[in-house]
Amino acid sequence: MLTTTFTTTGTAGAAVPAxxxxxxxxxxxxxxxxxxFAPDGRVFVSEKSGxxxxxxxLADTTATVTAxxxxxxxxxxxxxxxxxxxxxxxxxxxxxxxxxxxxxxxxGTAPRWGDQCPTPPGATDQGCVVTGRLSKLxxxxxxxxxxxxxVLVTDWCQQYPSHSVGTVAFGPDGNLYVGGGDGASFNFADWGQRGNPCADPPGTAGTNLSPPDARGGALRSQSPRRPAGEPETLDGAITRVHPDTGDTEIVAYGLRNQFRFAFRPGTAEVWAGDVGWNTWEEINRVTxxxxxxxxxxxxxxxEGSARQSGYDGANLTLCxxxxxxGQTTPYYAYNHSAPVVSGDGCPTGGSSISGIAFETDSNYPAAYDDALFFSDSSRGCVWAMQRGSNGLPDPAxxxxxxxxxxxxxxxLTGPGGDLYYVALGAxxxxRVSYPAGTNLPPTAVASANPTSGTAPLTVQFTGSASSDPEGGALTYAWDLDGDGAYDDSTAANPSHTYLAQASVTARLRVTDPGGLSGTASVVITVGDPPSNSPVVTIDDPTAATQWSVGQTIPFAGRAAxxxxxxxxxxxxxxxxxxxHCTSSTNCHAHNVQSWNGIAAGSFVAPDHEYPSFLDLxxxxxxxxxxxxxxxxxxxxRxxxxxxxxxxxxxxxxxxxxxxxxxxxxTVIVGSANTISAPSPQNLTLGLRFRFASWSDGGAQSHTITAPASPATYRANYQLCLFGC
Incomplete structure (x- = not known):
């Protein structure tokens, strides 16, 4: 299936309560x-690239590169x-x-891989091993x-391309608190059986680990429970870090990917969102x-409050x-197949809890006082867990x-006590504001003369008809070239000359003294851009191409x-x-790799659970x-x-x-799949049986690579004659 689109400026397109x-x-x-947000009004923003x-x-439209x-x-x-x-x-x-x-x-030292992972070792095969770093600027x-x-801390050995580092935040004691994921596979139950590059015990780097004593892979999240003398890692943990010396101490562990966490105001409590595997998303409270x-x-x-079957079935000693x-159970968990709130309009299936924040000093209605806000990047939603009678957020x-x-x-919360959110995709x-308070947002009005013509086209814009309900002086910011950045003029009524054929959406943002904003737009048509836009052709691969894990797929394309x-x-x-899909209509995207300035190249198809597909x-x-x-x-395939x-x-x-x-x-050809035969079990006539062998000769818990043709795997059990 081929789709062609013309670029427009992305927005979050979100809906909020009345x-x-x-x-x-x-x-x-x-x-x-x-x-x-800094106390002097500055806003620091990080981008994924570094x-x-x-x-x-907030009214500044031109960024300074800090680092x-x-x-x-x-x-x-x-x-x-x-x-x-x-x-x-x-x-x-x-x-x-x-x-x-x-x-x-x-x-090692950077850069090792660049923004890629070649095959070999393969992003989801042996993995491009990296670490995590906390630094002070x-x-x-x-x-x-x-x-x-x-550099304060370098740790968090990560074999696979997810479950990396996440949040760094100051606690009430003046220390930093840092989270990092387990760095393990998201495709199979990973106990260190794929090369063990992080040198987890009881083996060494390059030595595959096996149950029951394996303590690698996702089990790095349990490293504080390793036998005395074995290394304790920061993977899957929340760690206290001295902001000047980098001294570390784990305060919570047994987490998969606690990408975001926050302190409840006025307390030493950490509330962490932990991204689950295929079943549960968790909010965990460190008291x-x-x-x-x-x-x-x-x-x-x-996972959630239940044993995770993939690891339970391997009879791992640490588990x-x-x-x-027992574990510290989640404060709240929601199932991937269920809505968080019935009728909330948020898709189910794929789920990734991605934000935690508490209401603080906002002018929101009283129902939101001290509420816990949490977001899910896959579902594209933010919810509020309102305060209960005990003063804590109430899952009900x-x-x-x-x-x-x-x-x-x-x-996060910011100026005015409002909730702010970072929309990576947009x-x-x-900013989410409640204008029913003392300050109402301004109304932006933008007009242009002319709105169309041949190049070069000089357009006079007018924004002075904009108004503020309280009569405050407005500041103006224009995006005249349609690139999404309000950095082209701060005048109320600017002019701009368009030199090339295009259809440009010019935008005006007005901001009042209280920091609230309003936007308006007007479309300028220079010539006939649809007939002059590039025609793009992907020659290879075609939609008929089917891939298996590890297969090299060439690509080539052109435009004119x-x-x-x-x-x-x-x-x-x-x-x-x-x-990654949970049904034929419910998928969420993971950007794998990008290439700039080339007409042809190739990539190696990654491993992932089914159902899933690739978009190029x-x-x-x-x-x-x-x-x-x-x-x-x-x-x-x-x-x-x-x-x-x-x-x-x-x-x-x-x-x-x-x-x-x-x-x-049904799995993808070439994918890695962990299989386990729990033992003992009550089978025929309720008698007790113990595991004897797998038909493929593998261990009781092992990983299989999906063949190209249908196959059968049989677990053989023996009757326990004298007890199991």
């Missing part, structure tokens, strides 16, 4: 991940510059703290970092980071010993707050338009996206800036694997699901 407004306060960002930018205020960490940051899949916070004593202590995927293997009075970064007790939230032995004592009173967000990756920082003729390779860019998009930009994209959908047992009826674990035999699973 009486609220949702406005973009900073636009034109490239994959933003964090925003931080850039940190500074805006002098460029792109060389040492790996921006690949879910890796990148993901955490940012400001010293609470700023500007007396002019420090900004950054948390990013450090593009180096343990003990000194910010000058001009908003630019001075001197070299001060006090200053207590001596260190809480264990159970991953990978548990079996935890089952006798959750209401939808913002729906239809274009990939929310952070929520490239925006947005009436004015420029054939466009050069420098005008082309490619994006490979993996669409070619974008062409002509000399006038007109842009067209074409996308080809590439479906995987699949195979049915049948699982039986002797005697029949045994409960086997494949991936994340346990099921009684016989049953069949």
């Amino acid at each position: 009486g609220f407004t949702d406005t973009a306060v900073i636009s034109g960002l490239s994959s933003p991940t964090n925003a931080v 850039l940190v930018k500074t805006f002098d205020s 460029d960490l792109r060389t040492q940051t790996q921006d690949f899949w879910d890796r990148g510059l993901l955490g940012l916070t400001l010293d609470p004593a700023y500007p007396t202590r002019p420090y900004l703290y950054v948390l990013y995927t450090y593009d180096a293997e343990p003990g 000194t910010i000058g009075t001009n908003g630019v970092a001075t001197g070299a970064e001060q 006090s980071v200053t207590d001596a007790a260190v809480e264990n939230f159970g991953w990978p032995c548990y 079996e010993s935890l089952y006798s004592t 009173t959750i209401v939808p707050f913002v729906t239809g967000v274009n990939v929310p990756v952070q929520i 490239g925006q920082l947005r 338009d009436a004015q420029d003729g054939d466009l050069p390779a420098s005008a082309l860019s490619w994006q490979l996206t993996l669409q 998009t070619l974008r062409a930009t002509d000399s006038d800036g007109n842009t067209t994209t074409e996308t080809v959908r590439l479906n995987p 699949t195979v049915d694997l049948t699982f039986t047992s002797s005697p029949s009826g045994a409960r086997l674990v494949v991936g994340t699901v346990e099921q009684a035999t016989p049953f069949t699973r």
Whole structure:
């Protein structure tokens, strides 16, 4: 299936409750991940690539580059510059703290891989191993970092391209608190059986680990429970870090990917959103980071409140010993297949909890006082868990707050006590206000004369008809070239000359003294851009192409338009996206890799659970800036694997699901799948049986590579004659 689109400026397109407004306060960002508000009005913003930018205020439309960490940051899949916070004593202590995927293997130096993962080793096969890094930047009075970064911590060995680092935030005790995921596979139950590059015990780097004693892969999240003398890692943990010395101490662990967390105001409580595997998203409450007790939230032995079948079935010692004592259960969890709130309009299936924030000093209605806000980047929604009678957020009173967000990756409170959120997909920082308070937003009115004509076309814009209900003086910011950034004029009534054929949406943003904004737009047509936009053709691969894991797929394409003729390779860019689906109509995207300035190349098809498919998009930009994209959908080759047992009826674990035999699973050819045969089990006539062998000769828990043809795997059990 091929699709072609013309570029327009992206917006979050979100809906809020009656009486609220949702406005973009900073636009034109490239994959933003964090925003931080400084007491002097500055706004620091991080981008996934490794850039940190500074805006002098919310009305500033031109960013200053504070720091460029792109060389040492790996921006690949879910890796990148993901955490940012400001010293609470700023500007007396002019420090900004950054948390990013450090593009180096343990003990190595960056850059190791660049923003890619070649095959071999393969992103989802052996993995391109990197680490995480927390650094301290000194910010000058001009908003630019001075001197070299001060590295505080380098840790978080990460084999696979997700579950990287996440949040860095200051606690009430003046220390930093940092989160990092397990760095393990999201496709199979990972205990270190794929090369063990992080040198987890009881083996060494390059030595595959096996149950029951394996303590690698996702089990790094349980490293504080390793035997004495074995290394304790920061993977899957929330860690206290001294902001000057980098000294570390784990305060909570047993987490899979606690991408975002926040302190409840006035307390030492941490509330963390933990991204689940295929079933549960969690909100976990650390009751006090200053207590001596260190809480264990159970991953990978548990997901939600239940045992995780993929790891439980492997009879791993670290899990079996935890089952006798139990985990700290989630404060709240929601199932991937269920709505958070009935009728909230948010899609179910794919889920990734991606933001945590508390209401603080807003003018919102009383029902939102002390509410816990949380977001899901896959569902594109923000909810409010309202305060209960005990003063804590009440899971029984959750209401939808913002729906239809274009990939929310952070929520926070800021000026005016309002909730702000970073929409990575829209490239925006947005603000949710309640105008029913003392300050109402201004009304923007934009007009243009003329609105069409041949190039060169000089257009006089008028914005002076805009107004503020309170009569406050307005500031003006125009996006006259249609690039999404309000950085072309601050005059009320500017003019602009268009030199090339195009259809441009010019936008005006007016801001009142209280920081509230209103926007308006007008379309300027110069010539006839549709006939002059590039025509894009993807020659290879075609929609008929089907791929298996590890297969090299060549690609080639071209573009031309009436004015420029054939466009050069420098005008082309490619994006490979993996669409992870829970049904035929419910998918969410993971950007895998991009290429700029080439007409042809190749990629290696990644491993992923089924159902999923790949989108390959070619974008062409002509000399006038007109842009067209074409996308080809590439479906995987699949195979049915049948699982039986002797005697029949045994409960086997494949991936994340346990099921009684016989049953069949559809998987992608070449994919890695963990299978386990729990033992002992009550089978025929209720008698006790123990595991004896698999038909493929594998261990009781092992990983299989899906063959090209249907196959059957049989688990054999023996009767326990003298007890099991």
